[in-house]
Amino acid sequence: MLLDQEVNLDLLPHLLGYNLRCAQLALQRQLARVTPGGDPGSGIFGLLVLCCANPGISQIQVSRHLTIDKASVVALVDRAEGAGWLQRQRATTDRRRHGLFITPSGVDHLESLKQGMRTCEQAFDGLFDPAERDQLIHLLQRIRP
Amino acid sequence: MLLDQEVNLDLLPHLLGYNLRCAQLALQRQLARVTPGGDPGSGIFGLLVLCCANPGISQIQVSRHLTIDKASVVALVDRAEGAGWLQRQRATTDRRRHGLFITPSGVDHLESLKQGMRTCEQAFDGLFDPAERDQLIHLLQRIRP
DNA sequence: TATTGTTATACTCTATAACTATA
DNA sequence: TATAGTTATAGAGTATAACAATA
Numbered sequence A, B: 001m002l003l004d005q006e007v008n009l010d011l012l013p014h015l016l017g018y019n020l021r022c023a024q025l026a027l028q029r030q031l032a033r034v035t036p037g038g039d040p041g042s043g044i045f046g047l048l049v050l051c052c053a054n055p056g057i058s059q060i061q062v063s064r065h066l067t068i069d070k071a072s073v074v075a076l077v078d079r080a081e082g083a084g085w086l087q088r089q090r091a092t093t094d095r096r097r098h099g100l101f102i103t104p105s106g107v108d109h110l111e112s113l114k115q116g117m118r119t120c121e122q123a124f125d126g127l128f129d130p131a132e133r134d135q136l137i138h139l140l141q142r143i144r145p
Numbered sequence C: 001t002a003t004t005g006t007t008a009t010a011c012t013c014t015a016t017a018a019c020t021a022t023a
Numbered sequence D: 001t002a003t004a005g006t007t008a009t010a011g012a013g014t015a016t017a018a019c020a021a022t023a
Helices: A016-034 A043-053 A059-065 A070-082 A104-125 A130-141 B016-034 B043-053 B059-065 B070-082 B104-125 B130-141
Strands: A086-090 A098-102 B086-090 B098-102
Touching: A016 A104, A016 B016, A016 B104, A016 B130, A043 A059, A043 A070, A043 A086, A043 A098, A043 A104, A059 A070, A059 A098, A070 A086, A098 A104, A104 B016, A130 B016, A130 B130, B016 B104, B043 B059, B043 B070, B043 B086, B043 B098, B043 B104, B059 B070, B059 B098, B070 B086, B098 B104
Parallel strands: none
Antiparallel strands: A086 A098, B086 B098
């Protein structure tokens, strides 16, 4: 019987994609651990961050900056609006646009999500010294659509 | 109206999670571009790599090394078996186990997936010199469950 | 004509819980 | 009791295509 230690991973450990996936799964699970019942996939988190830092931002801009399709943003905004964390408001200058505005309860929720996110990232801080963490972020930032 | 250049990303660019997610989405889309009709999420790829390098590997071992639940492996193996890329075979020594064996057509398919994967990763090679790519991989490898 | 948002639809990925067969 | 695999179910995440309203 093949022991776990003897499993041959072949080229997987040398692939960017495999390592990115493993790392992201680990991070997501850690986040789920420290924020039980919180934001599972961090979609809401990104949305609220953008709406808080950019009041009146449009859905198409959220779509661009979270690099997901505009149709995917609709469901995200629906959920957040349903939870009372933000409001759509038809823009007066360009009536095709919905400006997105975070609500007071959305600000509260965002704060707790940010706290969870900090705790989550801290769990991995021991893995890197500050220079390494910076370099990891900078290297990752080069990989874009 | 808020211009795209003026969107404030707040803390997002400083988060490991956000950068991992953006990088992984970019990689997945590049893979979809170079292997149209290929393996969308690379689940099948990992499975076939493991079965090819470790004939008779069990589903629970695949589960551990791809860091997904054993129940999730079932669907993956179902698809691969349905496509004729591998076969389950009840182990004689431990009859609870299914040994997984890649088929000749699975080997062919894996080769084409590997080629696509190489092409995909090459598209990002220009972003890093070899030392940087190594370091990125090594830093990512520290982030594990 | 092009853009913004929406709806409808579908597929992938993953998880949990409860089950069967085997150890 | 514990492990390997399965089934059933559910939810998140994403995409494409077609559409209405607006620019």
